[in-house]
Amino acid sequence: MTRKRSSGSQVVATVSRYLCLTLLLVFTLGPLVQTVVISFVSTLPRENVGRGAWTLLNYRHIFADPDLVASLGNSLIYVSLNVIVTLLVALPAAYALSRHSFVGDRHLLLLLLTFRITPPVVLSLPVFLLFAQLNLLNSPVGIALIHCLFNVPIAIWILSSFITAIPRAFDETAFLDGHSTAGFFVKFLMPAIAPGIGVTCFFCFIFSWVEVVFARILTSTGGKPITMAIQSLFGFTTDIGLVMAMTVLSLVPGVVLIFFVRNHVSRGFEIRA
Amino acid sequence: MHGQHNKAWLMVLPAVLLLGVFGVVPLIAVLNYSFFDIFTLQDRFWVGGEWYQALIRSPDFYAALARSLLFTLLVVLIQFPLGIGIALLLPKGTRTSSFFLMVLAVPLVVPWNMIPIIWLNLISEDFGFVGQFLVWLDWPFDYKFNPFHTWALILIIDTWHWVGLVAILAYSGVSSIPGSYFHAAAIDGASRWTVFRFIQLPKLHAVMMMALLLRVMDSLMIYTEAFAINAGGPExxxxxxxxxxxxxxxxxxxxxxxxxxxxxxxxxxLVAWAFQTSLRRHNSADEDRV
Structure with a gap:
């Protein structure tokens, strides 16, 4: 009797679980499906293609426009630079924070996180002036550096939780074998936390890729990233199909990265007591 | 490990220097500008605390603060139950959950200025699935002139964008619980709610505090999406x-x-300090228990 009732309620639970998950799927992917569909539709009246007809024209227009192609390249360059710089400074800091206790260590991560949560609008004007003096305007280097402001804290957080998961004996063995600190990092630590480095790259990549406020003020006259290139497509008659095709292209790198880190993405957020 | 202090600082130094130059220098500049009337950067006059006085006496500031606080409150009330609920629904460590985590991460990789574009297109009466559906329903959805509709739209967009992050973080908290805890609870005949309240929620606390900090600050200072939807309007x-x-x-x-x-x-x-105080109090309570 009891068994029967519990298996009945189990069926209800499973059905409602999958119903909820289906709703979630529709809500999350619906807007993106629409975007992909419109990117294959001609949305402006044209001579030989009717409005609303299926076409590859939007994508052909992108690749025929050197500015749009260049913007894709610009974005990829500064995002990659940012990931490299962030990893270079965050890895030793994360190691120090998870292995050693030193003066101010408990305040440090919070202090760093303060930069992550400071709104970019607040800093936009002085950052623009500072970068004008440093000759870093309209250059991917400038955006890559300023994006470290919010990526370095996140990277330290994720990396240190992966490093903490490795037993200390691991380091001690390597040092006893006579490896230098640098050698230990490259030959032992980085392979051991490879998934953590993957997750860190993923989050640094997306947070840099999606950011617009700094990207806009630092590229007012040149070196525009893909986000700004899309913004510039809006005008008196906006070709929504073209905008959507550009949006779809802007999603490709992120989606590819998601696929690579899919099994590790939820592992990097342990918080040390 | 006592001799390690200096070396540890050397390892942290590059990160601190980088953030110091590109974070602290602009902040000092902002502080400096705030005491001047600036025509051009060469041509400016000391005004002392005048701007601050004007700001704290301006009713517009408090109105905007109230709107932002309300928005943040709604974001938290919607996205945290939803995100934690999603994390609990996902079966632990299976292909299904891996697939859903991937799906949940997709909105995170959409550039922020394209999120409003995607949604405005979705609700447009010309091409949008939802827009055409609303026309068919004959429901007068008007995000341009009806403030409730504008708020609802921005909240839905923000939830679409960020609930995945809350869910991913919550899932990472839940999946770090050893299976033996659940077996013990099952043997004791604990209800689903008891399991959530006394096993899962405590384990989630730290990671959810972090999610809360990120969501509270990002929603309190929401800019790109809100501006693109209706430029602060209607009225x-x-x-x-x-x-x-x-x-x-x-x-x-x-x-x-x-x-x-x-x-x-x-x-x-202030928010960061409140967050740290709360996390530390929780941690020391944890240590007392042990």
Whole structure:
């Protein structure tokens, strides 16, 4: 009797679980499906293609426009630079924070996180002036550096939780074998936390890729990233199909990265007591 | 490990220097500007605390603050139960959950200025699935002139964008619980709610505090999406803190904008401090228990 009732309620639970998950799927992917569909539709009246007809024209227009192609390249360059710089400074800091206790260590991560949560609008004007003096305007280097402001804290957080998961004996063995600190990092630590480095790259990549406020003020006259290139497509008659095709292209790198880190993405957020 | 202090600082130094140059220097500049009336950067006059006085006496500031606080409150009330609920629904460590985590991460990789574009297109009456559906329903959805509809739209968009992050973080908290805890609870005949309240929620606390910090600050200072939807309208109903600041910067009111920025940074520091205090109290309570 009891068994029967519990298996009945189990069926209800499973059905409602999958119903909820289906709703979630529709809500999350619906807007993106629409975007992909419109990117294959001609949305402006044209001579030989009717409005609303299926076409590859939007994508052909992108690749025929050197500015749009260049913007894709610009974005990829500064995002990659940012990931490299962030990893270079965050890895030793994360190691120090998870292995050693030193003066101010408990305040440090919070202090760093303060930069992550400071709104970019607040800093936009002085950052623009500072970068004008440093000759870093309209250059991917400038955006890559300023994006470290919010990526370095996140990277330290994720990396240190992966490093903490490795037993200390691991380091001690390597040092006893006579490896230098640098050698230990490259030959032992980085392979051991490879998934953590993957997750860190993923989050640094997306947070840099999606950011617009700094990207806009630092590229007012040149070196525009893909986000700004899309913004510039809006005008008196906006070709929504073209905008959507550009949006779809802007999603490709992120989606590819998601696929690579899919099994590790939820592992990097342990918080040390 | 006592001799390690100096070496540890050397390892942290590059990160601290980088953030110092590109974070602290602009902050000092903002603080400096906030005491000046700025025509051009060479041509400026000391005005002392005038901008601050004007700001804290301005009813617009408090109205924007109230709107932002309400928005943040709604974001938290919607996205945390939803995100934690999703994390609990996902079967632990299976292909299904891996697939859903991937799906949940997709909105996170959409550039922020394209999120409003995607959604406005979705609800447009010309091409949008939802827009056409609303026309068919004959429901007068009007995000341009009806403030409730604007708020609802921005909240839905923000939830679409960020609930995945809350769910991913919650899932990472839940999946770190050893299976033996659940077996013990099952043997004791614990109800689903008891399991959630006494096993899962405590384990989630730290990671959810982090999610809360990120969501609270990002929603309190929401800019790109809210501006693109209705530029703070209708009649200022969605004019949040950052939008007011953006308006001043676009109007070249650099002195008042700087003063406003300093006040916002103080709000950020206050929230960060409250967060740290709460996390530390929780941790020391944990240690007492052990």
């Amino acid at each position: 200022g109903a969605t004019s949040f803190l950052s939008l007011e600041l953006g308006e001043q910067i676009r109007g070249f009111d650099y002195g008042p904008a700087a003063a406003r920025s300093v006040v916002y940074v103080l709000i950020v520091l």
